[in-house]
Amino acid sequence: MRLGHSCGILIGQFLLVGVLLAQPSIKPAIQSIGASGHSVTTTPTLDQPQIRTEKKSIWTAIGYSLILPGLGNLYADDLKTGRYYMGADAALWMTYGGFQAYGHWLKQDAQTFASEHSGASFVGKGDQFAVDLGNFTNVYDYNDAKLRNRQFDLLYDPNSNFAWQWSSDDERLHYKDLRIRGDAVIRNSQFVIGALVLNRIIAAISAARSVAAYNRSVQTLGTWRLKADVKGGVLTAQTMELTLSREF
Numbered sequence: 001m002r003l004g005h006s007c008g009i010l011i012g013q014f015l016l017v018g019v020l021l022a023q024p025s026i027k028p029a030i031q032s033i034g035a036s037g038h039s040v041t042t043t044p045t046l047d048q049p050q051i052r053t054e055k056k057s058i059w060t061a062i063g064y065s066l067i068l069p070g071l072g073n074l075y076a077d078d079l080k081t082g083r084y085y086m087g088a089d090a091a092l093w094m095t096y097g098g099f100q101a102y103g104h105w106l107k108q109d110a111q112t113f114a115s116e117h118s119g120a121s122f123v124g125k126g127d128q129f130a131v132d133l134g135n136f137t138n139v140y141d142y143n144d145a146k147l148r149n150r151q152f153d154l155l156y157d158p159n160s161n162f163a164w165q166w167s168s169d170d171e172r173l174h175y176k177d178l179r180i181r182g183d184a185v186i187r188n189s190q191f192v193i194g195a196l197v198l199n200r201i202i203a204a205i206s207a208a209r210s211v212a213a214y215n216r217s218v219q220t221l222g223t224w225r226l227k228a229d230v231k232g233g234v235l236t237a238q239t240m241e242l243t244l245s246r247e248f
Contacts, residue, residue, distance in 0.1 A: 070086035113174065
């Protein structure tokens with residue numbers, strides 16, 4: 001339980017950092033919708049390719065990727081790469097949900113079996129009671145073991161709802177096996193949380209590279225360009241043409 005809580009805090013911190021990094025671009029994105037409540041999108045044609053005129057923020061891309069892997073790549077117009085990180089994130093969350101669901105199903109099945117075959121009640125009990133239930137045939141054997149170890153504070157009242165009595169060791173061992181398998185599956189799901197965090201880190205690095213590539217392709221408006229061209233070839237040059245142009 002402590003491991004799962006720690007992993008939950010860790011991924012929550014990643015999401016918080018992502019929101020803080022992406023925050024500067026959220027307001028401009030909303031304002032771009034326009035006062036009319038809808039956005040106007042122009043699609044470049046083959047004769048009119050899209051011209052990139054504004055550079056994008058690497059930190060914003062990293063923030064988006066920490067929130068949702070692949071989103072930073074989409075921010076940098078790199079859909080081809082971003083979709084793989086998004087797909088991996090979705091698959092990992094489904095895997096985590098599957099582990100959690102199956103593990104809790106095994107534990108619930110174990111409790112139902114124990115209630116039917118030992119008379120145990122799990123209402124208001126902790127995990128330690130579930131462990132003790134699988135280790136001793138009845139509450140009297142359990143109390144005898146604690147008395148021998150002088151662990152008086154761990155005794156159960158045989159006249160309370162902490163009492164139990166297994167019909168056979170086979171039934172007790174079957175319950176114990178179900179409970180251990182359920183705990184193991186839930187514990188293994190924490191490795192998926194680690195994979196989710198790792199996917200965000202890798203996606204953030206990839207998004208930063210995508211933004212860097214995007215920014216290199218940006219055409220800066222107002223920049224003067226000088227082009228020299230020799231007419232007639234280098235060896236048989238007739239004239240030299242200089243062209244001075246500016247992007248508007």
